[in-house]
Amino acid sequence: QKEVEQDPGPLSVPEGAIVSLNCTYSNSAFQYFMWYRQYSRKGPELLMYTYSSGNKEDGRFTAQVDKSSKYISLFIRDSQPSDSATYLCAMTGGNQFYFGTGTSLTVIP
């Protein structure tokens, strides 16, 4: 079993839709959770950074962590064509750092 599982998509939504991106993990030592956005031909860019369980909101983006279920989510409200990118989850704890393989998102105008 992989440490971090992420559905690769691709996911295609109309502009204005709410997008839900998810990752599951197996290691209960993970305590810090991140979401990165990667545009085509660019490096991953840190989008959200959260600790332990709960929600964190930043503009149109909300990161949610459920440690009891080992499940994290990123919600994008009022999605825009500029949100079209690959989104990678990442998590760290116990001196280990793992990335998901990424979910490709296209927002159609």
Next chain:
Amino acid sequence: NAGVTQTPKFQVLKTGQSMTLQCAQDMNHNSMYWYRQDPGMGLRLIYYSASEGTTDKGEVPNGYNVSRLNKREFSLRLESAAPSQTSVYFCASSENPMSNQPQHFGDGTRLSIL
């Protein structure tokens, strides 16, 4: 504030040639990393340097060597390039190794080996 800078951005090599990928960060981070990213495989750690003067193997180190030149710079060398090393290579840095701090990435080097 450039963050993490990688050079070159693109390179084509022939099998057996050698090459060094350069990376520099200006965030005064202690730790630096080299990843490769392949379709469907995600980011795979090649080598990392927890601090100046130290380097350690990651998940896929075979065929690569690294040098932590100083606190700012971390280079990746392919001594004898193989087609299986065709990939996009990313350098990243963080305040501390494999810890609670997020990693910050450069924009990558796209390497093709014929």
